[in-house]
Amino acid sequence: MAENKSNLIEIEHNRTACTDCSIRRLALFHGVPEEDLKWTQTYRSCQYTVPARREIYRESQHSDFMFTVYHGWFAIYKTPGNGKRQILRISLPGDMLGFQSELEAPMTHSAVSLTDSVLCAFPRHEMPDLLRKNINVAKRLTELNARDMNICQNRLLTIGQQSAIERIAFFCAELFYRIKAIYKEQKSVDIFFPLSQEDIGDSTGLTKIHVNRTLKTMREQGLMEISSKCLKIHDIDSLCKLGNFDPTTVQTYRLY
Amino acid sequence: MAENKSNLIEIEHNRTACTDCSIRRLALFHGVPEEDLKWTQTYRSCQYTVPARREIYRESQHSDFMFTVYHGWFAIYKTPGNGKRQILRISLPGDMLGFQSELEAPMTHSAVSLTDSVLCAFPRHEMPDLLRKNINVAKRLTELNARDMNICQNRLLTIGQQSAIERIAFFCAELFYRIKAIYKEQKSVDIFFPLSQEDIGDSTGLTKIHVNRTLKTMREQGLMEISSKCLKIHDIDSLCKLGNFDPTTVQTYRLY
DNA sequence: CGAGGGATTGAGATTCATCAATCTATGTGG
DNA sequence: CCACATAGATTGATGAATCTCAATCCCTCG
Numbered sequence: 001m002a003e004n005k006s007n008l009i010e011i012e013h014n015r016t017a018c019t020d021c022s023i024r025r026l027a028l029f030h031g032v033p034e035e036d037l038k039w040t041q042t043y044r045s046c047q048y049t050v051p052a053r054r055e056i057y058r059e060s061q062h063s064d065f066m067f068t069v070y071h072g073w074f075a076i077y078k079t080p081g082n083g084k085r086q087i088l089r090i091s092l093p094g095d096m097l098g099f100q101s102e103l104e105a106p107m108t109h110s111a112v113s114l115t116d117s118v119l120c121a122f123p124r125h126e127m128p129d130l131l132r133k134n135i136n137v138a139k140r141l142t143e144l145n146a147r148d149m150n151i152c153q154n155r156l157l158t159i160g161q162q163s164a165i166e167r168i169a170f171f172c173a174e175l176f177y178r179i180k181a182i183y184k185e186q187k188s189v190d191i192f193f194p195l196s197q198e199d200i201g202d203s204t205g206l207t208k209i210h211v212n213r214t215l216k217t218m219r220e221q222g223l224m225e226i227s228s229k230c231l232k233i234h235d236i237d238s239l240c241k242l243g244n245f246d247p248t249t250v251q252t253y254r255l256y
Numbered sequence: 257m258a259e260n261k262s263n264l265i266e267i268e269h270n271r272t273a274c275t276d277c278s279i280r281r282l283a284l285f286h287g288v289p290e291e292d293l294k295w296t297q298t299y300r301s302c303q304y305t306v307p308a309r310r311e312i313y314r315e316s317q318h319s320d321f322m323f324t325v326y327h328g329w330f331a332i333y334k335t336p337g338n339g340k341r342q343i344l345r346i347s348l349p350g351d352m353l354g355f356q357s358e359l360e361a362p363m364t365h366s367a368v369s370l371t372d373s374v375l376c377a378f379p380r381h382e383m384p385d386l387l388r389k390n391i392n393v394a395k396r397l398t399e400l401n402a403r404d405m406n407i408c409q410n411r412l413l414t415i416g417q418q419s420a421i422e423r424i425a426f427f428c429a430e431l432f433y434r435i436k437a438i439y440k441e442q443k444s445v446d447i448f449f450p451l452s453q454e455d456i457g458d459s460t461g462l463t464k465i466h467v468n469r470t471l472k473t474m475r476e477q478g479l480m481e482i483s484s485k486c487l488k489i490h491d492i493d494s495l496c497k498l499g500n501f502d503p504t505t506v507q508t509y510r511l512y
Numbered sequence: 513c514g515a516g517g518g519a520t521t522g523a524g525a526t527t528c529a530t531c532a533a534t535c536t537a538t539g540t541g542g
Numbered sequence: 543c544c545a546c547a548t549a550g551a552t553t554g555a556t557g558a559a560t561c562t563c564a565a566t567c568c569c570t571c572g
Contacts, residue, residue: 078409080500084417088409101402108406138394145401146357150364152408153344157334160342160415160461164528196550205416210528212552228537244336420560452518466560468520484569 007054008119011047016070018044026094026182027068028144031136040137043130044068048119052194056111056119057098063107065121067097072117073194077202078109087203089151090114090175090195093182096144103127114194150249159205162244164214167204169243172224176233177250193231263310264375267303272326274300282350282438283324284400287392296393299386300324304375308450312367312375313354319363321377323353328373329450333458334365343459345407346370346431346451349438352400359383370450406505415461418500420470423460425499428480432489433506449487 018029018041032040047070050056057063059078074091088109091097097111103124122130131138151174158170179191197215198208206214219225223242224233233239240247274285274297288296303326306312313319315334330347344365347353353367359380378386387394407430414426435447453471454464462470475481479498480489489495496503 078413080413080417082417082500086413086416088412101399109409132391135388142398142401143357145398145405149401149405149408152405152412153334153365156344156408156412156415157336157342159412160458161336161338161340198550202416207529208550209530209552212550213528216552244338454518463561464519465521465562469560472520 007056008048008050008121011049011118015047017041021070023070023093023182028096028137028140031140032134033136036134036136040130040134043122043126044120045123046121048121050113050117050119052113052115052117054113056113057107059108059110060106062104063098064124066099066124066127067119067121069093069095069097070118070120072119073114074117075112075114075199075203076109077112085202086205087199089148089155090203092178095148096141098124099141099145114199154249155203158243164204164206164210165217166243167206168200168211168214168218169223169239170245171200171204171243172231172233173236173240173243173245173247174250176231176236177245177247181250189236190230190232192229193226194229197226263312264304264306264377267305267374271303273297277326279326279349279438284352284393284396287396288390289392292390292392296386296390299378299382300376301379302377304377306369306373306375308369308371308373310369312369313363315364315366316362318360319354320380322355322380322383323375323377325349325351325353326374326376329370330373331368331370331455331459332365333368341458342461343455345404345411346459348434351404352397354380355397355401370455410505411459414499420460420462420466421473422499423462424456424467424470424474425479425495426501427456427460427499428487428489429492429496429499429501429503430506432487432492433501433503437506445492446486446488448485449482450485453482 018024018037019034021027021029024030029037029040045065048067050072056067056074069091071093074095074097075087076089076091076097077085077087079085091111097119098107100108131141154170154174158167162170175193176191180186195203196208197211200206200215201208201211204211215226222234223239224231224235226232239245274280274293275290277283277285280286285293285296301321304323306328312323312330325347327349330351330353331343332345332347332353333341333343335341347367353375354363356364387397410426410430414423418426431449432447436442451459452464453467456462456471457464457467460467471482478490479495480487480491482488495501
């Protein structure tokens with residue numbers, strides 16, 4: 001745990017009140033009546049800032065908190081020990097980090113920040129109490145888990161059955177729509193995209209070299225391009241079709 | 257729905273009472289006090305038998321029931337449309353089939369029986385009521401989901417980062433330990449194994465031809481062999497090591 | 513005994529990984 | 543402000559893993 005803490009910098013207690021939270025519609029307290037937010041907030045012990053590329057918790061170790069992503073991007077991953085890494089999903093604002101049904105069991109995966117970020121922390125041992133006392137939160141947690149399950153299953157489908165270019169198309173299209181759903185006001189077709197080519201490879205089960213070549217192909221085909229942490233999608237329809245990604249699935253998550 | 261029903265054969269109403277259920281420790285009603293079982297059982301509308309290789313429900317269509325597997329093997333899968341198929345997981349006795357947090361949404365995946373089987377059916381629209389009235393069932397459902405999430409993430413890791421032989425080793429080792437956990441009395445090292453080589457391929461993201469060649473290699477190496485629906489594991493330790501499978505994870509699911 | 517589904521094997525093509533080198537952008541210390 | 547260090551991006555050459563196509567075999571079942 002000391003290890004965890006070292007990567008997190010506590011910011012002034014409760015800087016953002018849950019009542020004022022701009023992403024509450026996305027997060028754990030979606031559906032909690034305004035009048036209850038004051039006491040549900042007491043389960044949120046504090047907010048942390050995290051610099052980019054810091055480990056939040058690690059596979060097989062204990063973690064005292066679960067988190068809601070308030071700001072920033074995170075990668076959830078597992079390592080099979082042979083120096084490889086599989087990114088299971090990318091977590092964005094509103095997502096939960098570190099929930100497991102066996103609350104006190106060691107973590108089954110690791111989490112790392114991809115950008116400078118802000119996390120809302122919930123002490124793990126208080127969760128059962130919170131879930132028992134507020135049915136909205138319990139229901140919401142189930143929804144968030146189901147959404148993550150969906151993302152995981154879709155990823156399994158794409159990695160198991162699609163080619164490199166199809167996997168990358170799927171991966172980028174999904175992220176694009178998730179970001180769009182979070183930042184609805186943002187009209188631009190370009191999105192901030194902090195992943196390295198290696199991150200994309202670890203997400204899609206490809207080497208960074210092959211990712212590079214595939215991205216080149218996609219650029220040449222006028223599908224999309226990534227440069228200086230910016231994803232420019234030129235032909236979203238073709239991209240979705242290529243990756244076999246259905247944009248309506250993001251909406252039917254009913255989480256955004 | 258008519259389509260669903262056509263594959264299911266209703267058996268005499270409530271042939272097996274929940275109080276007498278031999279696999280209850282594995283299933284949804286694990287943890288429900290004896291005295292409550294009589295009324296929780298009322299949410300189980302009936303039991304069905306299913307012949308092998310029948311579709312239980314289909315991706316993108318509605319399904320009126322969710323199920324507990326009472327007997328038999330099932331494959332949960334998705335199809336990307338190009339004739340391919342990704343098996344997401346194998347469901348065994350005690351597992352839930354067809355739960356999604358959006359109860360009334362179309363199914364996100366399909367399910368097919370791999371053997372002659374028996375299912376306990378729960379009308380979908382009554383689930384919220386059951387979950388509200390019995391906290392044990394709600395908690396148990398969360399556990400079962402978390403376990404499935406774990407299986408899915410492990411699968412993602414193996415498909416994304418491991419070679420053919422490693423994937424198959426992982427896949428078979430996991431199934432072996434799951435079966436052993438269910439049928440504890442069974443001492444034999446051989447287990448009934450109804451999957452075709454094509455099924456294994458669809459589970460591990462390989463073609464059936466390559467599965468065949470890889471199985472041959474494993475046979476020659478004295479690791480394991482599959483013949484006439486029987487999996488004989490000769491060297492479980494090497495198999496686990498090869499597939500990077502940790503047997504203790506099955507125990508820590510805490511579900512068996 | 514014939515039919516059909518799965519298993520097996522071979523040959524050749526393709527995709528993707530590996531190894532190695534260069535290039536570019538970014539940030540850092542002097 | 544420059545020189546350097548570093549991480550990520552890019553490209554080439556080569557080889558391995560896996561897929562595709564095609565043929566045959568084997569077992570089971572009607």
